[in-house]
Amino acid sequence: MTGGRVHRLAEEGRAPIAFHLDGEPASALFGDTVLTAILLVRPHLRRAEFGPEGRAGFCLMGACQDCWVWQENGPRLRACSTELAEGMRLLTSDPEPWGQP
């Protein structure tokens, strides 16, 4: 897979919005969720904790809790139900993984 998982079928006339993904500048459109914004350029939101696979959300309605991602300033976000905001600094891996002081 080259780049993203998600592709747009409609609603492409919205204003752009800038954010950071794993430290690199990225952009999406006003009204995109965090999940849409990340999966436009990546196949996954994060790695699974209990298996080798990547995870990219599952239910998109806040029931499965598969789509949590990290922010540089700490609080985690449920990517499917959080709208992207200008200047967000998102991370697809845990900045402070377990077992590392």
Next chain:
Amino acid sequence: MTVLIVGAGPAGIRAAETLVKAGLRPFIVDEGARAGGQIYRRSPPGFVRSPSKLYGSEARKAVDLHRTFDRMVAAGQVEYRPKSSVMALRDGVAQLVGPDGLTERPYERLVLATGAMDRVLPIAGWQSGGVYTLGAMQIALKAQGVALGQQIVLLGTGPLLTLLASQLLKAGADVRAVLDTSPMRSQVKGGTRMLAARPLATLRGLSMRAGLRRVYHPGVNGLRVDTDVDGPTAVRWRDASGRQHRTKCDAVGMGWHLRAETHLADLAGAQFRWDDDFAQWLPQEDEMGRGGKGLYLAGDGARLLGADGADIAGRLAGIACLQDFGLTAPDPSADLRRMRRMQRFARGMQRAFSWPAQMAAQTPDDTVLCRCEGVTAGELRNTTNWSGPEANRAKSLGRVGMGRCQGRYCQLAGAEIIAAQSGLHPRDVGRLRAQTPVRPVPVDALIND
């Protein structure tokens, strides 16, 4: 007279409307950013597709529901808390988590309109990113205008399978195959009942199905998803005549009709019964939706009748609430009649598109059953051998149902596996008890500064 309504889909909104008309001012909590629920989910501001593009034949209903709600909010007739979850209920107090952190809210009566989620069964490879529920694919299309892959395979059964396939194709997505586990003969049998109860809705579904042409395959089994490091690469399946197929794809949508969201009903003290048609535990209620003292249940969280049924159930719950307050209430008899018709339709639909219990019971040992924590079907079978055939014990000892989704996506298939292992019916292996918080809550919301 404080009434707390949880959920702002068709059921919650119609319940609120009924109470408002009688002069009450209900408090509505909803997880969505904008009211409407899942089927009538709204796009964010700045999106331009028309209601008929978003909701098809249901556009008029969707617009009417949204307007009704917006008017009540604008007039201050309801207190509305979006982006908020009820995470616990106890002694007439609800604990909410939302943008303002943790808050408490006392109530006298409670209307639960919590809706439903896709019912899934585990198939090999489903834990991979790029496998979604059918509902997820529909939400992505409606609320974001996106497809969750370039080449999509949809599988499972039920009306959403056909509806979503048709919506994706119309929007220009590449749907490679629609794989229905329900054989044609049961679809015809259940379909006749559906047709008798709601001819128009049934014919609309049939014409949509006809539009799928050769992409659609009934009576499919032997499903598995091939994956590589990026996600799905193909779905393998056997057609009704036993021939093997492999359809290339980079995204999979799956769902076997719906599972009622019942965690809050459980915490509120509802009693549950196993329903053979719907093949799941549903809360007990009377025809009006009374589920206990001061408790009212409406919509897909109680009876899986879809949006039209939820609309009626919401009104009935509102009326029941007014009656119990001793207030003047509208006559429910016409709605009760319509509700019975919805029930006949829904039960026909369950026969047409039934839950493949055998498929779940025979999940291969190495297939991941619990998607949250990667527990396989074989591990649950081993656990059952020493935990005994009781779902809550198997959960404590084997962790199936203990992950972040709190059993929402694994417990029905898990019950089939425990039951088959022990020679029991799934109703006899018990129902997973709901635990607080019913949604994950950040620790800092629970700590008082």
